[in-house]
Amino acid sequence: MARVILVFNKKVIKEYPFDKENMTIGRNEGNDIVVDNLAVSGLHARIDKTQDTYILTDLQSTNGTFVNDKRITSHRLHHKDKIIIGKHLLFFALTKEEEVKAKDKELDKTMILDTVKHKDLLAKQAEKRGMEVPTQKEKIGVISFIDGSSQGEIQLTKKLTKIGKAETSEIRLGGLLMPSTAATISRRPNGYAITTTGGKTVRVNNEAIQESRYLKDFDTIEIGSYKFQFYTQESEDEK
Amino acid sequence: MKLTAAGLSDVGRKRGSNEDYFLMDTSANLYIVADGMGGHLAGEIASKVAVEIIKKTVNGWITRNSPEDELFDFPDSTLSKRGNYILSGIKLANRVIYEMSREYAEYKGMGTTIVVLAIMPSTVVAANVGDSRIYLIRGNMIEPLSKEHSMVTEQLEMGLISKEEAQTSPLRHILTRNLGSSDTVDADVFEVEPMNNDRFLLCTDGLTDHVSDDEILGIIKNGDDPEHLCQQLVSEANKRGGNDNITVSLIFVDRLDRERQGILKRFWHFFKK
Numbered sequence: 001m002a003r004v005i006l007v008f009n010k011k012v013i014k015e016y017p018f019d020k021e022n023m024t025i026g027r028n029e030g031n032d033i034v035v036d037n038l039a040v041s042g043l044h045a046r047i048d049k050t051q052d053t054y055i056l057t058d059l060q061s062t063n064g065t066f067v068n069d070k071r072i073t074s075h076r077l078h079h080k081d082k083i084i085i086g087k088h089l090l091f092f093a094l095t096k097e098e099e100v101k102a103k104d105k106e107l108d109k110t111m112i113l114d115t116v117k118h119k120d121l122l123a124k125q126a127e128k129r130g131m132e133v134p135t136q137k138e139k140i141g142v143i144s145f146i147d148g149s150s151q152g153e154i155q156l157t158k159k160l161t162k163i164g165k166a167e168t169s170e171i172r173l174g175g176l177l178m179p180s181t182a183a184t185i186s187r188r189p190n191g192y193a194i195t196t197t198g199g200k201t202v203r204v205n206n207e208a209i210q211e212s213r214y215l216k217d218f219d220t221i222e223i224g225s226y227k228f229q230f231y232t233q234e235s236e237d238e239k
Numbered sequence: 240m241k242l243t244a245a246g247l248s249d250v251g252r253k254r255g256s257n258e259d260y261f262l263m264d265t266s267a268n269l270y271i272v273a274d275g276m277g278g279h280l281a282g283e284i285a286s287k288v289a290v291e292i293i294k295k296t297v298n299g300w301i302t303r304n305s306p307e308d309e310l311f312d313f314p315d316s317t318l319s320k321r322g323n324y325i326l327s328g329i330k331l332a333n334r335v336i337y338e339m340s341r342e343y344a345e346y347k348g349m350g351t352t353i354v355v356l357a358i359m360p361s362t363v364v365a366a367n368v369g370d371s372r373i374y375l376i377r378g379n380m381i382e383p384l385s386k387e388h389s390m391v392t393e394q395l396e397m398g399l400i401s402k403e404e405a406q407t408s409p410l411r412h413i414l415t416r417n418l419g420s421s422d423t424v425d426a427d428v429f430e431v432e433p434m435n436n437d438r439f440l441l442c443t444d445g446l447t448d449h450v451s452d453d454e455i456l457g458i459i460k461n462g463d464d465p466e467h468l469c470q471q472l473v474s475e476a477n478k479r480g481g482n483d484n485i486t487v488s489l490i491f492v493d494r495l496d497r498e499r500q501g502i503l504k505r506f507w508h509f510f511k512k
Contacts, residue, residue, distance in 0.1 A: 112420045160430035184432040189383045195432045
């Protein structure tokens with residue numbers, strides 16, 4: 001079993017066997033490892049065990065958590081790592097067997113870590129660093145008709161928006177020369193991209209596109225006599 | 240539409256067993272790759288179970304043309320019907336693996352990543368959970384059609400670490416989502432319009448840990464036989480260490496006769512009458 005050994009002023013104060021899924025470290029009484037020192041936050045850090053791997057995460061502590069003299073946000077613990085919290089040292093130790101096993105695991109073994117808790121944690125870390133808390137809001141694309149037609153603005157909520165004459169199109173355009181699908185706009189990991197399906201010339205900023213192209217805010221798109229502008233706005237929905 | 244596809248799974252150079260699994264269902268044009276995890280044989284079982292369940296359920300729904308509100312869990316209104324079939328198949332596979340891992344001691348802690356690609360003449364659906372990937376190679380560009388669900392990616396997106404730190408982070412193999420670790424899961428699903436000469440790659444991290452996106456692009460552009468290219472990708476990853484199982488599947492799109500209802504075609508139809 002892994003152990004965490006609490007050391008202060010070069011003296012071992014206590015040894016904690018790692019006999020559960022996670023252990024918390026902090027000044028408050030409720031912690032698994034209580035470090036009674038004003039430099040230590042109430043709830044300072046946490047160690048999670050996933051399979052045979054141990055992960056240390058700083059819980060937005062005031063004075064930070066250090067491993068082998070480096071400040072960490074989260075860190076995969078190795079045998080003999082020195083965790084420093086305030087003026088206390090926590091020594092992380094594995095048994096011989098575990099050490100061998102862990103060495104195997106070093107081989108980039110994939111693991112799963114829970115999850116929702118961790119998301120909150122990352123957000124808190126960001127907040128602590130004086131960063132803007134990352135919003136969970138997504139950016140959503142909108143097209144705004146500027147050709148005088150009465151379509152107004154349409155949000156691109158679908159992953160794939162079809163534009164054309166067909167009744168099933170999310171954005172319907174009329175006209176004798178309009179194909180059933182003239183273009184599609186897809187929402188991909190890297191952003192929104194428009195793709196021409198070949199039936200009709202699609203222009204982005206006055207340039208006829210071949211196949212597909214990523215859209216930037218305020219790009220102007222022309223299909224036949226229709227003209228509209230693309231832009232993104234923050235979605236009302238949480239991600 | 241003509242699709243040419245190949246797939247290859249290799250144990251790599253360091254592992255004793257192959258926990259990856261892949262499937263190419265050419266009748267439904269459904270392609271799936273999974274990277275299992277968990278002790279003993281559990282990882283191998285998780286990846287296989289996930290792939291087979293998704294294949295069976297999705298094909299069943301296609302055959303019956305099932306309405307979206309009859310699928311497992313709620314449909315996603317931003318997706319097409321086929322997109323919802325795949326999303327729902329993934330959610331169902333997750334539940335089964337989760338229940339199996341709770342029921343049987345030998346399956347405890349088992350899980351798997353998943354990437355699913357379905358190609359239809361009008362729409363391509365790409366779905367994923369975990370750190371296996373889907374790429375679209377179009378012209379001289381390579382772009383992801385999947386999102387990585389790992390701690391490092393989340394830290395990167397929030398600006399807590401730099402891109403350089405992310406590449407070497409010891410935490411890069413820690414997933415925040417997979418199939419099997421929780422009773423519900425959400426997949427990232429993307430839909431795009433296919434084009435002639437599109438090439439799609441599905442792969443596990445055994446490839447992407449060793450070979451960069453640009454290098455993958457270089458290899459895939461440099462040949463026309465998917466089977467040979469799959470071998471090249473795998474041997475490149477092995478040459479650089481082969482730390483993990485490597486699985487790749489390549490699909491080439493050709494002769495896409497999209498229904499083009501341009502004016503000429505409609506005139507043609509008119510005259511034929």
